[in-house]
Amino acid sequence: MSYPTALPSEELPDKPEEACAVFGVYAPGEDVAKLNYFGLYALQHRGQESAGIAAFSADGVRLHKDMGLVARVFDEEILQQLPGDIAVGHTRYSTTGSSLIANAQPVVVPTKLGSLALAHNGNLVNPEQLKESLKNDNYELISTTDSEMIAVAIAQEVDSGKSWLEGAKAAFDRCQGAYSLAIGTPEGLMGARDPHGIRPLVIGTFGDNSQHYVIASETAGLDIIGAEYLRDVEPGEIVWITEQGLASYHWSEKPEPKLCIFEMIYFSRPDSIVNQESLYSYRLRLGQQLAAESYVEADSVIPVPDSGVPAAIGFSHGCGITYEEGLIKNRYVGRTFIEPTQRMREVGIRMKLNPLKDVINGKRIIIVDDSIVRGTTSGKIVQALRDAGAVEVHMRISSPPVTHPCFYGLDTDNQDQLIAATQSVEDVAKKIGVDSLAYLSWEGMLKATGEDPNNFCSACFTGDYPIEIPDKMKQNKLLLEQNVSS
Numbered sequence: 001m002s003y004p005t006a007l008p009s010e011e012l013p014d015k016p017e018e019a020c021a022v023f024g025v026y027a028p029g030e031d032v033a034k035l036n037y038f039g040l041y042a043l044q045h046r047g048q049e050s051a052g053i054a055a056f057s058a059d060g061v062r063l064h065k066d067m068g069l070v071a072r073v074f075d076e077e078i079l080q081q082l083p084g085d086i087a088v089g090h091t092r093y094s095t096t097g098s099s100l101i102a103n104a105q106p107v108v109v110p111t112k113l114g115s116l117a118l119a120h121n122g123n124l125v126n127p128e129q130l131k132e133s134l135k136n137d138n139y140e141l142i143s144t145t146d147s148e149m150i151a152v153a154i155a156q157e158v159d160s161g162k163s164w165l166e167g168a169k170a171a172f173d174r175c176q177g178a179y180s181l182a183i184g185t186p187e188g189l190m191g192a193r194d195p196h197g198i199r200p201l202v203i204g205t206f207g208d209n210s211q212h213y214v215i216a217s218e219t220a221g222l223d224i225i226g227a228e229y230l231r232d233v234e235p236g237e238i239v240w241i242t243e244q245g246l247a248s249y250h251w252s253e254k255p256e257p258k259l260c261i262f263e264m265i266y267f268s269r270p271d272s273i274v275n276q277e278s279l280y281s282y283r284l285r286l287g288q289q290l291a292a293e294s295y296v297e298a299d300s301v302i303p304v305p306d307s308g309v310p311a312a313i314g315f316s317h318g319c320g321i322t323y324e325e326g327l328i329k330n331r332y333v334g335r336t337f338i339e340p341t342q343r344m345r346e347v348g349i350r351m352k353l354n355p356l357k358d359v360i361n362g363k364r365i366i367i368v369d370d371s372i373v374r375g376t377t378s379g380k381i382v383q384a385l386r387d388a389g390a391v392e393v394h395m396r397i398s399s400p401p402v403t404h405p406c407f408y409g410l411d412t413d414n415q416d417q418l419i420a421a422t423q424s425v426e427d428v429a430k431k432i433g434v435d436s437l438a439y440l441s442w443e444g445m446l447k448a449t450g451e452d453p454n455n456f457c458s459a460c461f462t463g464d465y466p467i468e469i470p471d472k473m474k475q476n477k478l479l480l481e482q483n484v485s486s
């Protein structure tokens, strides 16, 4: 099933598409499917193509998944048919495999110890190799996703006589790339991160004496069900939650943290906690740093809502220019079954953002956003501001130019579609029609984290990939490598 969108592709948001969300609950005696539903609901921004929940009870595992938003896929009746003590859930944006129900998650695979259900956020970089090794043992793959390969690899190891934990460890040794996982089994709930911890994964507790556990992509998924944030699952760690409680195993000998910096800048919710503080606070600092680096005289600072809001507030704090809302977002534009008419296409961006003339007219405006990726919408926003009477428009971006694609679970398009990969800042400024354009420096972005800069992946700004990308995979996306390096 495919979903027509309100806007033609050139008018879709000028952002990479989100990764996926995983959510797992271990809570005997509680309505685990419903808790999972709310968790996924809070993490809907991480994937809107499909949603699914698998629940484990004494009778085995029951699964429901379908294409569409969480609220469309589940209702009260469906959730009641998913009883159990353990549940894992997933929302998906397709980074590998096409947008098909067969590729929706969780993936359920039978093993000698009972079925496992796996929810994956990330991307493997050795899927071909893994697929080959799986085929040799006559395991059949029914989807086109690397997530199914991880599930089948665990099943293979378990079927060879290993325990759940030993089987998972052995399977992870065969996987290279980014994977944050929530895995349900009849015995317990498992959470795991690859040795670089590229995608986030957190643990929470709830209930009397904190005896129930939750695993989620972001802390916003814990907040919605009243769970308390315990800690992050560490890079290269497996947490195994059973009736004995939570046990931790560091299976990787060389964990090397490389959290995706784009999670911090844009993907994760601003109310999610990373490194003990909200991403809202980090994004404020990005804006302050940006103001320090690229101040320009103006009358108002306005954000591109909603993604640019914290950085615009930070920019305003940093330079003392008044912060105002100059663009009002239509929150209900998203997926619709009604194709826009030609006239609506012409007004383009106003289906999503409408300028406030009282704020804009006669003013010198600084407009702040978190990133420019394809550059498809920035020009339309600038034109809309000029039509509303702006006398000057200066654009400030709270991240560096995106010059390289992501291979670790985010869809940033091929390199030739990234505007900054082929055009200078001056050329981009000319193309989008601003009086001036400035990006945050790479050093400034990392400094604002307040952490060791080596703990982050920032490859889409530098091309310095922390996990080696096989040549074949590179060839498909790094079409401009020669031009960029010359």
Ligand code: SF4
Pocket (backbone or CB within 6 Å): 198, 260, 261, 262, 263, 405, 406, 407, 408, 409, 410, 457, 458, 459, 460, 461
């Ligand atoms: S390449 Fe960019 S988007 Fe991908 S994991 Fe690294 S920082 Fe994140």
